[in-house]
Amino acid sequence: MTEWTVLHPIIDGGDPDNVVRLTHDLDAAARKTLAEPLRAYEKELRTGTFVSKRFWGPRLCALTVAGAALLPTASSVAVWITRNGLREDETGTDVIDLVVEVLRDRRVSWLPDLVDRLALRLPSDKLDPDLRHLVTSLAAHTGIAPLATDGLVYSWIATGNADTGRSALARRLFEVDGVGTMLEAGGWPDRLACDPALDRTMLLEGCLFRLRRGGKAADLNGFLLLHKALAPTREEVAMLAGDYEALLSNSHTPVAAMARHELLLTAQRTGR
Template structure:
């Protein structure tokens, strides 16, 4: 059985590989006995008068692996991983596989909850590739797709890699600020419009919702391009006529012009009642 006097110097030496070896196969009672010393040690590192980044940074990855192996719940493990990190600053070595290994070894039922909690910690304005990879690998192990969080939507558009079902990500695409400027550089308007697995009505409604909500011009331009790529039919414009009419008074000239163009086009094709044509003039 591993006790704290054995585990402590291994963590203190910044050796996550040997931490993994020492915690493998521990029973719940042994893990519980190591939890409080581990928490006290981490607190000492972070709050002691001698603390400096140079001192505690080399120990962070070992701490991350130990916490994943010992802490009692999805919430405590998610907080611990986010606080201590998954990559060694100086060498760039990550401990993603070691964290997955020690979590698999525990055979606990809360891993799907942990996947969702980690996905919720992904930022929606920048990539955190190590945390993203951990979400992907744990999701693959549990067989359960994570929540389509803002961070996963951002990561999907920024990298092109899906970490949950594409339809779930697409539904959330229109709710996440900051992804609009990424659409054109990634060729997303064409790709999304051509994707037959995505519901066209949902995509069109999403575009109109996002344009109506407003925001920065660069963000809105991406969704104007997506709307253009979707090329709505006359019947689709007629079905969503109220949404297009709501955009006629939009402060962004390009948006109001698009709405007027679509209404007039549908009206000229006989798809709209006369009252809608009068409104669009």
């Protein structure tokens, strides 16, 4: 059994590789015994009045790996990883593979829960390549797709890579603020409209929902372009007439104009 007196100097020396070695094949009781002094050590580093980030920064990656190897629950590991980080600032070295290794070694039942908790911590307004890599690596190991979180929707539109099911991401697309501004540049209106894996009615209803919810003009314009790419039929407009009518009083003039145009065109075609 590894003692804290052995593990402590390894973490303190910023040596994540040896953290992996020392925590390999520990049983649950041994991990629990080491988790308590690990938490106390991290608290001491972060709250000491003499401590600056430059002092404890090199230890963070070793702390991250140790927490992944020792802490008892998905929630505690998710908080620990996002607090301490996955990359050493000065060297640029990441410990993503080491974190995956120690978590796989533990054979715990809560790995899928951890994947979802980490996915929920992905930012919805910028890319976090390291955390995203960890999420996708752990998801690949569990064989269970992560939740379609705001952060995964953002990374899908920003990079074009779907890290979970496209249908699930597309359904969430209309709920994430800011992604509309990226749709035109990525050619997303046509890509989404022509994707056979996506339900057309879901996309159309999602567009109308997003336009009705309102927001910044640049964001709404992206969904207007998606609506245009979908080119709804008169039957579809008639089916969703109530949603279009609700947009007639929209404060964003192009949205109201689109709704008026679609309703008038459908009325002319049906002779109403």
